[in-house]
Amino acid sequence: MIVGAPLKFRILEVIEKKPMWNYEIVDILKDEYHLNSAIGRDNINYDCIEAVSAGFCKEIDWAIDTDGSKFDSKHPGRLLTKYELTPYGKKTLDELKAKVRHYTPE
Amino acid sequence: MDVKETSTNASPGVASSSLDEFIKANHKKKFQFGIIAALLCAIYWGVWYVPGYAVWEMPDFLPAVMDNMIDAGYGADVTYTMACILLCLVNAIIDTLILFIWNGALGKMGELKRTFVEFKAANIYFVYAGICGAGAVFGTYVAAQFLNPGFAAVAGVLYALVGTIMSVLYLHQKVTKRGYIAVVIMIVGAFVLFAGTIFGGGESANMALGVIGGAMCAICWGLEGTFAGKALDYCEPDCGIQLRFFWEMVLWFIVCGVLAITGVPIFSTIASVVTDPYILLVVILLGFSFAWCYVTWYKSFPFIGVARGQAIGSLYAACSIVFMVLFFGVDNAIGGHDMAHVLPTIGGLIICLFGSYLIATEDAEGLVSLKDDSVMGGE
Structure with missing residues (x-):
């Protein structure tokens, strides 16, 4: 596991094992990176x-x-996206x- | 990415076609965000020319340091070049400070620290970007002085061509035929825009130095965009731009330090930056406009790619004309108010706008991923 590196490094590592939805990625990384606020959640989403x-x-x-139960309870109706690592992403x-x-x- | 692969997990009651439209709208929004960021970059860059021009008119700062260096026995060309170096240092310091506050306000200090300490994997690209950026800013001043401001602006716009070539060869980013045409149109537009200043700019003070400055400007800015584009694949743009200015500041500190040790009175008027409120204000304006120009420039790259970001960013040439006319008058901005100066300016503005229109109306669906399919593998 990569520790203490920029957020995008960990995003790639998190989806390496299996494809994941953006809200699943947020759930894993928000505590690890102390990004529990709405801004923090959106930062992780932007990085994806x-x-x-x-x-x-x-x-x-x-x-x-x-x-709004999965991602943003204050703004229901947002698009959820599932991501998969590409071979280029794996190589990187x-x-x-x-x-x-x-x-x-x- | 073909959105027709659509979801099997669409929420109940949401028809597949409406989900398709939602996805397309989302992709378009992302593309538009990138375009707006690049346009803001052009505006801030254009604004930067106002304090960038005014700072040379503050007698206690740069003119005074040049007088001190002439008194110390240095020639006019060397003196001006060293004054440019001092201005580059001051610009880098104020940008670094402003971006530090910016990152603090955004709550990104943790990410900044993580990016900084991962030197081999991330920070090293910002060292390269900082060195290239330093060369580009310095080159602009040199070209402006030793040829003329019009040539400097056009040489600056040529960076989009270097950036486009590098983004395709090195970053393997997609550039459509429409994108290539738009880049060429915008460079032609910049030539027309400054035609009056270039051909009516009088004799060159030192042609060789001016040409070197112009080439530095185009090549270094193009390369900076390429390194930044590479680094931003892994890093946050806000943190990246902070590091890029930090490294530029370190570079100029070393250069100015060496000059000071060898006896050049380069720091003889530096105190006036904090003691004279007018100079301080101009330097702060210089920092705000340049820092935000760079923030928006870097933010555009992950969304629309280096080639498009740089091409729209090159609208700065048109914006600088507009702001210079507003603040300093037509004669100072375009070299005269006769038809020979005004008509090329208007023609150039129209051509530049047409080029940016071509990019802004590209199909967003083909640009969900900016990488060429050949490097993605398994596609």
């Missing part, structure tokens, strides 16, 4: 979107959070694991 732009992961499924993650200061194989 940027990871798609970078080609590290791709969107494989979508749903609408009609009642392996390179990052070799470069970071603290990586322990699980």
Whole structure:
């Protein structure tokens, strides 16, 4: 596991094992990175979107959070997205694991 | 990404077609966010020319340090070049301070620390970006002085061409035929925009230095965008830009330190930045406009790619003309108020706007991922 590295490193690592929805990624990382506020949640979500732009992961499924129970209770109706690591993302993650200061194989 | 692969998990009552539309709207929103960020970058960059011009008119700061260096026996060209270095240092310091407050307000100090300490994996790219950025800003001043401001602005716009080539070759980002055409149109627009200043700018003070400055400006800014684009794949833009200015500041401290040790009175008027309220105000305005220009520039890259971000950012040339006319008058901004100066300016503005229109109306669906499919693997 990568420890103490920028958020995007961990996002890639979290979805390495299996594809995940954005709210699942937020649930895992918000405590680890002390991002429990609404801004923190949106930061994690933005980083997921940027990871798609970078080609590290791709969107494989979508749903609408009609009642706001999954992602944002104050603003129901937001788009939920499921992400999967691409082979390019996997290759990049392996390179990052070799470069970071603290990586322990699980 | 083909959105027709749609969800099997759509919420009850939500028809598949409406989900498709929702997804497309979401992708379009992301693209529009990137376009707006790049446009804001162009506006802030254009605004920056106002304090950037005014700071040379503050007699107790740069003119005074140049007088001191001339008194110490240095020639006019060397003196001006060293004054540029001092201004680059002051600009980098104020940007670093402003961005530090910015990151604190956004609650990103933790992420900033994590990005800083991961030197090999993340921070190193911002060292490269800082060095390239330093070269570009310095090159602009040199080109503006030794050829003319119009040439400097056009040389600056050429960075979009360097950035586009590098983003395709090094970052493997997608650039459509429409994107390439738009970049070329915007560079042509910038040439037309400054035609009056370039051809009516008088004799060059030192042609060789001016050309080197112009080339530094285009190449270094293009390369900076490329390194930043690479780093922003892994890092937060707000933290990234803070580190880029931090490293630029370190570089200029070293350069100015070496000059001071060798006896150049480069710091002889530095105290006036904090003791004279007018100079302080101009320096703060310089920092705010440049820091936010860079924040928005870096924020646009992950959403629309380096080539588009830089091409729309190159509208700064048009914005700078508008703000310079507003604050300093037509003659100072475009070199004269006759038709030979005004018509190319208006023509250039229209051409630049057409180029940015071509980019802003690109199909957002093809740009969900900015990477070329050939590097993604398994596609």
